[in-house]
Amino acid sequence: MEIIDHGSFGNDKTGPESLIDIRNLTFKYFGSKDPVLENVNLQIAQNEIVLIVGHSGSGKSTLLRAINGLIPHQHNGDYSGDVMVDGLSIPRTKMSQIALRVGYVFQNPENQIFMFSVERDIGFGLENLGLPREIIRQRVDWVMDILNIRDLALKAPHELSDGQKQKVAIAGVLVMRPKILILDEPTSLLDPFTASELVQLVLKVREELGMTILIVEHRLDLVAKICDRMIVIDNGHLILDGTPREVLSRADVQSFGVTVPAVVKLAKGLGLSGNDLPLDPEELKARLSFKAVQ
Amino acid sequence: MQWIASGFLFVRGNTPYHRLDPRVRLAVSLCIFTVSLLSQSILFLSALIVLTISIVAVAKIIKRFARSMIFTAAISLIAFVLNFYYSPGSPHQAVVFGVRLFAVISSTSLFFLTTTPDELEQVMKWFRLPPDFIMIFVVAVRFVPVLMLDALQIMDAQRARGLEFDKGSFVKRLRNTIPVLVPLIAVALNRSLDLAEAMDSRAYGAVRNPTSLYKLSFQKRDYVVSLILGVGFAIGIYVTFFVPLI
Amino acid sequence: MISKDMFTVNPEGFSNPVVEFERVDFSHSNGTIALRDINFQIYPSELVAILGTNGAGKSTLVRHINGLLKPTHGKVRVFGEDTSSTTAATLSKRVGIVFQNPNNQLFAQTVSKEIEFALKNFGFGDDLVRERVRWALDSFSLSQYSERSPMELSGGEKKRLCIALVLAWNPDILILDEPTVGQDSEQKENLSLIIRQFLDQKKNVILVTHDVEFIWPLQPRTMLMSGGSIIVDGSSQEVLGNPRVSQSARITVPQLVDFSIRSGWQMPFPVSTEEANARIHGT
Numbered sequence: 149m150e151i152i153d154h155g156s157f158g159n160d161k162t163g164p165e166s167l168i169d170i171r172n173l174t175f176k177y178f179g180s181k182d183p184v185l186e187n188v189n190l191q192i193a194q195n196e197i198v199l200i201v202g203h204s205g206s207g208k209s210t211l212l213r214a215i216n217g218l219i220p221h222q223h224n225g226d227y228s229g230d231v232m233v234d235g236l237s238i239p240r241t242k243m244s245q246i247a248l249r250v251g252y253v254f255q256n257p258e259n260q261i262f263m264f265s266v267e268r269d270i271g272f273g274l275e276n277l278g279l280p281r282e283i284i285r286q287r288v289d290w291v292m293d294i295l296n297i298r299d300l301a302l303k304a305p306h307e308l309s310d311g312q313k314q315k316v317a318i319a320g321v322l323v324m325r326p327k328i329l330i331l332d333e334p335t336s337l338l339d340p341f342t343a344s345e346l347v348q349l350v351l352k353v354r355e356e357l358g359m360t361i362l363i364v365e366h367r368l369d370l371v372a373k374i375c376d377r378m379i380v381i382d383n384g385h386l387i388l389d390g391t392p393r394e395v396l397s398r399a400d401v402q403s404f405g406v407t408v409p410a411v412v413k414l415a416k417g418l419g420l421s422g423n424d425l426p427l428d429p430e431e432l433k434a435r436l437s438f439k440a441v442q
Numbered sequence: 443m444q445w446i447a448s449g450f451l452f453v454r455g456n457t458p459y460h461r462l463d464p465r466v467r468l469a470v471s472l473c474i475f476t477v478s479l480l481s482q483s484i485l486f487l488s489a490l491i492v493l494t495i496s497i498v499a500v501a502k503i504i505k506r507f508a509r510s511m512i513f514t515a516a517i518s519l520i521a522f523v524l525n526f527y528y529s530p531g532s533p534h535q536a537v538v539f540g541v542r543l544f545a546v547i548s549s550t551s552l553f554f555l556t557t558t559p560d561e562l563e564q565v566m567k568w569f570r571l572p573p574d575f576i577m578i579f580v581v582a583v584r585f586v587p588v589l590m591l592d593a594l595q596i597m598d599a600q601r602a603r604g605l606e607f608d609k610g611s612f613v614k615r616l617r618n619t620i621p622v623l624v625p626l627i628a629v630a631l632n633r634s635l636d637l638a639e640a641m642d643s644r645a646y647g648a649v650r651n652p653t654s655l656y657k658l659s660f661q662k663r664d665y666v667v668s669l670i671l672g673v674g675f676a677i678g679i680y681v682t683f684f685v686p687l688i
Numbered sequence: 689m690i691s692k693d694m695f696t697v698n699p700e701g702f703s704n705p706v707v708e709f710e711r712v713d714f715s716h717s718n719g720t721i722a723l724r725d726i727n728f729q730i731y732p733s734e735l736v737a738i739l740g741t742n743g744a745g746k747s748t749l750v751r752h753i754n755g756l757l758k759p760t761h762g763k764v765r766v767f768g769e770d771t772s773s774t775t776a777a778t779l780s781k782r783v784g785i786v787f788q789n790p791n792n793q794l795f796a797q798t799v800s801k802e803i804e805f806a807l808k809n810f811g812f813g814d815d816l817v818r819e820r821v822r823w824a825l826d827s828f829s830l831s832q833y834s835e836r837s838p839m840e841l842s843g844g845e846k847k848r849l850c851i852a853l854v855l856a857w858n859p860d861i862l863i864l865d866e867p868t869v870g871q872d873s874e875q876k877e878n879l880s881l882i883i884r885q886f887l888d889q890k891k892n893v894i895l896v897t898h899d900v901e902f903i904w905p906l907q908p909r910t911m912l913m914s915g916g917s918i919i920v921d922g923s924s925q926e927v928l929g930n931p932r933v934s935q936s937a938r939i940t941v942p943q944l945v946d947f948s949i950r951s952g953w954q955m956p957f958p959v960s961t962e963e964a965n966a967r968i969h970g971t
Contacts, residue, residue: 243642
C-alpha cells in the first residue's frame, strides 16, 4: 500500500496507459482562499472499482469533477496539473467529448431527470449528441433491460420512488456507454435495502460492461467488500491509497472522517489486519472459527 | 396546495381527440382562435364557443375545463362591463367583446388542457424553435411543481420555528414571506446549479439541433381531421366576412 | 408471529405520557392513506427510534407530534394537550424538530439572527434571547461565524447550526429527522453526544432514521413502520436483534447483531465493539 504524504510520491501504476492519469492536480475555486485540491497524483487502471472517502469538504467531489471535466469547464478557478482520461487531456477537451467516456451520476436524482417520461430522459444524452432515432431507441431499450426498469419507461418522474429515480439517473448515464462511471454518494437518500440493491446492480453492470467505477460513499458496510481500491482524501490531499483491507487496517483511518464499520472495528480490536482483515460479519466469523481451529 | 401542484402534473388522456397529432390539435385551436378574433357576430361567436365545448366533451375534460373557465367567465364579464361603461352607445360591441374574449381563451385552453408537456415540446421542436428556448420550457414545467413542494416543506420548517402564517397585520404577514422566499430562492438556485452540471455531463449543446426519441407523424385520422378543419376554417372565414349575422 | 409490544411500557413508572397517539389515521388531501391506526405512548426520558423505508410514514408520523399535521381520525396528545386544538407554531415551543435539509430553513442575514428568529417568535425576552444565542454559538463551536451569513457555512456546519438553533429554545422533546445522512464519522460522534446530553435532562429524543448502525449503540426504544402502520414497538435488542422482524420492514440488521447470531450468542447482544470483544475473550 502506498502512503502518500502531501502528494510527494506518485502511485505509479502507469503501465500501459492508465485509463485515468492525474498528475500534480491543484485547484482553487474562484473567490476561494485555499485550494480545495493540492498536488493530487492518481492513476486508475481499466476495470478498477475505486472507493473514495474522506471528510465532508475534503475535496472528493472536486476530484470527481476534475475527472469528468466540470472542472475546469464549468467551474472557474486556478487550475494546474494534468488530468488525462482515456488519452484525452480534460482541460483541452470539450465536455461533450468527455461525456462519451465519463458518466457522472450525481447525489440527488431529482435534479438529474429533466424530461417528462423515463425513457425520454434516459435518451437525453444521445439526443444531445444528435444520434439517429433508431440508435437512441435501441440503446434506451438495452439500458432499461440491463437495469430492469422496462416497466418504468413511460412513467413521469413524480411517479417514481427515490430508488427508481436513482436507477433512472444511472440509466441516463450508462446509455452513453462510458468507460468510466462515477457515482457521487449514490445511496445517501436511499434506505439500506434499496441501497444494497443499487450496489448489486452497479456490480452487475460492471461485470457485463467492463467499466471502471469511481464511487464516493460513506456507508462502507455496503461497498467496502466490492471495491478493489480505497482512496482517502484529506484537506485536498491524497493521503491513503490501497486495498480496502489495507486502508481500514490503519489505526488512524477514522480520523480522516471514515466511518469504520462496527465489525471491522471489532476485528481490529482482536488484532486482525491487512489482507486478513474481515470486512463483514460473515468474514469475521469465518476468520475466528479458523483461528479457533488452529 | 397539493391540488395546485397536481394541476401541473398532467394526466394523459385517452380519448380520440387526445390521440390526434398535437399539431392538429394546435391547428384546431388556432383556427377557432383566429375566426373568433375576426368575427363581429355574437351568434357566430357563441356557435364557436359551443363548438369548443363540444370538443371538450369529446375529450372528456369538462371538469378541468370548467375550473379554468370560471376565471375566464369572470374576466369576460369584466371586459363587457368596462367596454359598455366607456361606450354606452354600442351595447352590441360590448357584448361582442366579452364573448370574443371568452371564445379566444377557451380555444386556447382546449389546446393546453389536452396536450402534455411532452407533446408541447415535440411541437416546439418541429417548429424549429431554438433548443435552448425549448429546454427552458421543459425545465420550467418539470420543476415548477417540485419548487412548489419545496415551498411547502420550507413553510413547515419555519412553522416549526414558531412562525405563524395566519396571524398578524398585513405588514407582518408580508414580512413573514421572507423566511420562505429566501430559502426557496436558495433551493431553486441550488437545483439549477445541479441541473447545469447534469446537463453538461450529458453532452448538452454538443450539436446544434438535437435529435429526438419520439417523432410526430400523421396518422390517417390526422389527415381526415385536417381536411375537415381546412374546410371548416374556410367556411368560418366566409361567414365572418360575407354573411351578416348579429 | 410479530407481537406489537415487546417490552415493558414505562419502566420508570411516570404517570403521564409525554406523547400519546390514540387510533390515529392520516390521509393526504389526494386520498392516499399515510398512517393507519397508530397507537402508542411515550414517557419522559425515553429515546425512541422510528425506522422504516422511505414512504413507510415515519416523517408523516413525527409531523403530527409538533402539530404540522393533524390526524384525519383519532387523537394526538402532547403533554396532555390535543394537537388539533392548537397550532404548530405553539406546539413547536415544546417539540423541536431538526429537519433533514438545512437549506430549507436558513434565511437570516447572520448566524446570530438565525438563532434569534425562533426565540423571538416564541416570545423570549431580549436578555434571554441574547443569553440563549450565546449559549448556542458556544456549545456548537459557531461563535466565529456569529456575524457571518449562514449561507457561507459548509454543509456540516449548516447541519450543526440547525441543531443549535432548535436546542437554543430548549424544547422538551427533540425530534431529529434523518440526522446522519451524508455525515462523516466525526459528525456522527458529535450527534451521539448531543443526544446523550439531551436525555440526561430527563427529556425525550425521537430519531427518525434508517441508519441502524448509528442507533444500535444507543439502544433506543425501536418502532418499525411499514405501509403507514407500526408493525413492531420494542427494545432495540428485541426488534433489531431479530432479523425476521427487521427484514420484514426492509431494515438491515446491525453488524454486531449479525455477528452475534452467527456466533450463536444469546441475547442481550453486545451494543459496542468493546462489549463484543470482551465476549469473544470470554470475559
